[in-house]
Amino acid sequence: MNIGIIGCGAISSQYMVGFDKNKNDVNVLACADLDNEKSKLFAKEYNIEHLTVNNLFSNPDIDIIVNLTPPSSHFEISCESLKSGKHVFSEKPVALSIEQGKKLYGLIYKHDRYLFSAPDTTLGPAFTKSQDLILSGKIGEIIGASASFATHGVEGWHPNPSFYYKKGGGPLFDMGPYYLTALFKILGPVSEIISYSQKTFQVRSVDNPEVKYKNIDVDVDTHYLALLKFKSGVVVDFEISFDIWKPYEPKLEFYGSLSSIKFADPNNYDGDVSIFDKNSYRWEKVHSSTNDENNYYRGLGVINMVKSITENNISQDEMLLPFHVLEVMCALETYDGKGRWEKINPQF
Ligand SMILES: NC(=O)c1ccc[n+]([C@@H]2O[C@H](COP(=O)([O-])OP(=O)(O)OC[C@H]3O[C@@H](n4cnc5c(N)ncnc54)[C@H](O)[C@@H]3O)[C@@H](O)[C@H]2O)c1
Numbered sequence: 001m002n003i004g005i006i007g008c009g010a011i012s013s014q015y016m017v018g019f020d021k022n023k024n025d026v027n028v029l030a031c032a033d034l035d036n037e038k039s040k041l042f043a044k045e046y047n048i049e050h051l052t053v054n055n056l057f058s059n060p061d062i063d064i065i066v067n068l069t070p071p072s073s074h075f076e077i078s079c080e081s082l083k084s085g086k087h088v089f090s091e092k093p094v095a096l097s098i099e100q101g102k103k104l105y106g107l108i109y110k111h112d113r114y115l116f117s118a119p120d121t122t123l124g125p126a127f128t129k130s131q132d133l134i135l136s137g138k139i140g141e142i143i144g145a146s147a148s149f150a151t152h153g154v155e156g157w158h159p160n161p162s163f164y165y166k167k168g169g170g171p172l173f174d175m176g177p178y179y180l181t182a183l184f185k186i187l188g189p190v191s192e193i194i195s196y197s198q199k200t201f202q203v204r205s206v207d208n209p210e211v212k213y214k215n216i217d218v219d220v221d222t223h224y225l226a227l228l229k230f231k232s233g234v235v236v237d238f239e240i241s242f243d244i245w246k247p248y249e250p251k252l253e254f255y256g257s258l259s260s261i262k263f264a265d266p267n268n269y270d271g272d273v274s275i276f277d278k279n280s281y282r283w284e285k286v287h288s289s290t291n292d293e294n295n296y297y298r299g300l301g302v303i304n305m306v307k308s309i310t311e312n313n314i315s316q317d318e319m320l321l322p323f324h325v326l327e328v329m330c331a332l333e334t335y336d337g338k339g340r341w342e343k344i345n346p347q348f
Pocket of ligand 1: 009071
């Protein structure tokens with residue numbers, strides 16, 4: 001299937017690494033960006049066509065639009081793509097509000113097109129191995145889980161960090177989808193939440209000399225602690241923060257009646273997976289990455305989407321998942337702070 005990329009920024013070349021590894025399934029035809037110079041350079045580097053955004057929408061040869069714009073543009077670009085009769089693979093988050101999500105979800109059915117969304121790291125070897133171990137009963141019945149991610153933001157490395165502190169950014173909408181997607185794939189949907197959040201720093205200082213601005217006004221909360229109660233009854237503690245100077249290892253652990261399993265970093269496609277051995281009383285590694293190139297698998301979600309479309313094997317659960325992630329993130333974001341369980345009313 002033919003692909004058009006919209007958004008030729010930091011992540012776009014990583015997608016090209018993955019697409020290059022899967023040339024039999026996908027063919028990147030063209031790219032577009034609000035910044036014409038960026039799309040021109042990208043097109044030259046990868047020997048593809050560069051078009052205006054509108055011309056990319058109307059190009060009849062393009063089957064799938066890969067939306068790699070910042071979160072604030074995801075909704076608009078995905079809507080226009082569906083209206084133009086294209087399938088969409090969107091970077092996360094799929095939208096920024098329930099209202100946007102509903103419009104988008106409606107367009108999928110109205111135009112009979114498919115929309116899949118990042119993260120696709122759960123398709124990588126580390127997560128699939130862990131999922132298989134859980135399904136095989138290796139840790140017994142799941143009684144709990146714990147997920148956390150903490151860092152001091154992105155302004156130290158990202159070439160354009162401001163969007164990470166605006167609506168649609170922050171740790172919840174930026175990193176949350178990796179953890180929530182992984183949790184939902186193992187535990188199913190969430191039924192209730194309790195959340196605490198704060199904005200610790202009102203302004204972020206940018207030290208990176210390549211970035212033109214020096215300060216970013218922070219619009220969103222950047223430190224979250226929450227409890228997620230799943231329909232199954234399992235309760236999970238979930239912490240996600242851009243405010244912690246000394247980051248600790250990303251954590252995604254599931255606790256079972258027989259043992260515990262430590263997943264690889266859900267932001268990556270591969271990594272170490274360990275199971276707790278009761279006899280030796282130690283974590284035993286049961287999977288390690290054989291390829292240290294994390295970008296190797298980037299775009300796996302697009303490849304999976306192409307296969308699902310060509311084999312006419314679209315999973316409804318898979319289509320719904322990013323929208324469930326959205327409704328849980330919106331509930332955590334707008335939680336009233338009263339400390340009671342708040343129900344997640346399914347919106348999609
Ligand atoms: N950078 C990373 O490491 C990373 C990793 C995983 C996911 N992502 C996600 O990928 C997306 C893009 O991130 P990035 O880091 O590449 O950002 P970026 O700012 O480097 O690039 C975004 C590009 O989109 C263009 N753009 C913005 N609005 C547009 C519009 N309406 N139409 C056309 N082009 C538009 C910008 O000009 C820019 O070139 C985000 O959703 C981000 O969360 C980024």
